[in-house]
Amino acid sequence: MTLAKRIIPCLDVDAGRVVKGVNFLGIRDAGDPVEIAKRYNQQGADEITFLDITASHEDRDTTVEMVERIAGEVFIPLTVGGGIRRCEDIRTMLNAGADKVSINTAAVTNPDFVREAAERFGSQCIVVAIDAKRVSDDNETPRWEIFTHGGRRPTGLDAVEWARKMVAYGAGELLLTSMDRDGTKAGFDIGVTRAISDAVEVPIIASGGVGNLDHLVAGVREGGADAVLAASIFHFGEYTIPDAKRYMAEHGLEMRL
Amino acid sequence: MTIAVIDYGMGNLHSVAKALEHVTHENVTITRDPRAIRGASRLVLPGQGAIRDCMGELERTELRGLVSELLDEQAKPLLGICVGQQMLFERSEENGGVDCLGFLPGRVRHFGHGLVGTDGERLKVPHMGWNRVVQRHAHPLWDGIEDGARFYFVHSYYVEAGLESDVFGATDYAGVDAHVVTGRGTVFAVQFHPEKSARDGLQLLENFVNWAP
Numbered sequence: 188m189t190l191a192k193r194i195i196p197c198l199d200v201d202a203g204r205v206v207k208g209v210n211f212l213g214i215r216d217a218g219d220p221v222e223i224a225k226r227y228n229q230q231g232a233d234e235i236t237f238l239d240i241t242a243s244h245e246d247r248d249t250t251v252e253m254v255e256r257i258a259g260e261v262f263i264p265l266t267v268g269g270g271i272r273r274c275e276d277i278r279t280m281l282n283a284g285a286d287k288v289s290i291n292t293a294a295v296t297n298p299d300f301v302r303e304a305a306e307r308f309g310s311q312c313i314v315v316a317i318d319a320k321r322v323s324d325d326n327e328t329p330r331w332e333i334f335t336h337g338g339r340r341p342t343g344l345d346a347v348e349w350a351r352k353m354v355a356y357g358a359g360e361l362l363l364t365s366m367d368r369d370g371t372k373a374g375f376d377i378g379v380t381r382a383i384s385d386a387v388e389v390p391i392i393a394s395g396g397v398g399n400l401d402h403l404v405a406g407v408r409e410g411g412a413d414a415v416l417a418a419s420i421f422h423f424g425e426y427t428i429p430d431a432k433r434y435m436a437e438h439g440l441e442m443r444l
Numbered sequence: 445m446t447i448a449v450i451d452y453g454m455g456n457l458h459s460v461a462k463a464l465e466h467v468t469h470e471n472v473t474i475t476r477d478p479r480a481i482r483g484a485s486r487l488v489l490p491g492q493g494a495i496r497d498c499m500g501e502l503e504r505t506e507l508r509g510l511v512s513e514l515l516d517e518q519a520k521p522l523l524g525i526c527v528g529q530q531m532l533f534e535r536s537e538e539n540g541g542v543d544c545l546g547f548l549p550g551r552v553r554h555f556g557h558g559l560v561g562t563d564g565e566r567l568k569v570p571h572m573g574w575n576r577v578v579q580r581h582a583h584p585l586w587d588g589i590e591d592g593a594r595f596y597f598v599h600s601y602y603v604e605a606g607l608e609s610d611v612f613g614a615t616d617y618a619g620v621d622a623h624v625v626t627g628r629g630t631v632f633a634v635q636f637h638p639e640k641s642a643r644d645g646l647q648l649l650e651n652f653v654n655w656a657p
Contacts, residue, residue, distance in 0.1 A: 189616060190567075191574045191594060228642070233574055263461050264596060264640045281456045286640060309493030311570065311598045312456070359570060359598075388557065390568045413568060442593045443574040 191443040192407050193233035193414035194431055195266075195392060196421045198223060201240050217421075221256045226425055227421070228261040228426035235261060236289070236362075236416060237271030251283045258284020259407060261335065266314055268362075281312065289362055291316040292335050295342055298356060305357025312393075314443045315358040319346040319379050320366040324389060331379045336368050338366035350383045358389060362416065365395040372398025372419075380410030400434040407440055446471045448484035448501045450511065453501040458464050460490055460525060463639035467650040468609060468655045476508050486520055486653070489518070489633075491527025495552065495601070496539035508545075515550050524633030529626060530603055538601050540610055548628060549606030559618035567618045570600045577624055577636070579612040585651045588611065593644045595636035597624070602635065630657045 198205045198220050241249045250416050267280045268289030280301035294301050305313045323330040365376035375393045384391045393412035406412045436442040451474045464472045491498045502508045536542045536552035559567035574594040602622035605611050613625030624635035638645035
């Protein structure tokens with residue numbers, strides 16, 4: 188088995204700058220997306236994810252321009268998410284040089300959009316982002332639900348069922364974020380990662396909560412993730428991509444070194 | 445000198461054009477104009493999505509005949525990528541069975557379901573990510589690329605070539621010997637995405653641009 192586990196640094200971009208919130212509050216500025224993407228590329232990142240967290244419409248043009256600039260210099264897969272609601276948005280991002288798009292809220296409000304997008308552009312470029320939050324008590328069988336709006340709005344959808352449905356609709360990959368863990372640095376929610384990884388055949392990217400390199404190993408080994416996504420541990424220089432890859436390789440995981 | 449990326453309406457051609465522009469000063473054009481395709485010095489045949497749609501669009505844009513002619517003429521280098529590799533073979537089992545260009549003997553098969561690796565790990569389909577490519581035969585497009593180098597893949601179907609001499613590279617996934625690099629004469633084709641495979645991918649594209657078969 189030689190397929191490498193992937194490390195995906197994530198750029199959360201607001202109005203043209205990379206930021207990373209802690210539980211979506213207390214946003215810190217981390218720099219220019221193009222420079223950061225180039226740095227991660229040089230370090231050997233396996234992919235880059237660009238999440239546009241800009242709310243305003245006029246800043247969308249800035250995003251397209253950023254994606255174009257990154258795609259002209261960084262020759263590894265680039266996923267763009269945030270505000271992907273119509274096939275036209277997907278076309279725009281693919282034309283700008285994105286390889287995949289990540290669909291989040293629009294998948295919940297209109298699941299058929301995922302089907303339409305997969306039919307039109309192919310499953311290989313459709314990532315569905317799943318924001319899950321644990322809703323069961325500690326003494327109950329664990330259960331997670333889908334939340335939207337940065338973890339504030341419950342949908343009543345069971346996360347594992349939802350993952351199966353999205354794959355049936357054509358999602359080629361799932362980006363799973365634990366809303367309980369995101370920004371906490373306490374590690375991935377292994378339970379939900381394993382539950383979803385076991386439930387579907389497509390690759391799973393684990394996200395939300397990475398604070399150290401053991402968390403990355405656990406996401407793959409215990410959670411069954413095919414890729415791990417992290418932001419702040421890389422942005423603020425705590426670890427480099429090669430540090431993370433070496434560490435994961437030392438723990439027996441197949442990595443692209 | 446122009447490199448034409450053949451645009452028959454399937455998939456994202458911008459990435460491959462951008463990567464080519466990164467490694468050459470030659471003009472790179474994305475086109476479906478038969479005259480531009482015929483006039484180009486080199487051709488790239490990309491492909492993404494379902495093979496039925498790819499073959500259907502190639503037919504609909506009236507490029508199927510031209511591509512077949514150009515393959516047979518062996519007059520200029522052609523690089524097939526992803527479904528553009530698969531299309532060169534006789535038949536794919538995707539979409540209930542689809543006849544392809546038949547330039548090379550062999551077929552395109554599905555990896556199967558419920559795959560388990562040697563260590564008991566469950567293997568996902570699509571085969572997505574960076575995997576090693578073992579070089580079976582020497583080729584100018586391997587220049588500067590180590591045997592066993594990793595390239596970026598996204599696919600659920602793979603080529604099973606009919607002739608070992610057409611196989612230039614292979615990848616093992618779930619015990620399957622996927623013929624991920626194939627070619628003959630002026631044609632070289634890869635299942636992975638060189639335009640997304642970092643340094644080694646760019647090296648392969650540069651080798652293609654400099655290739656004089």
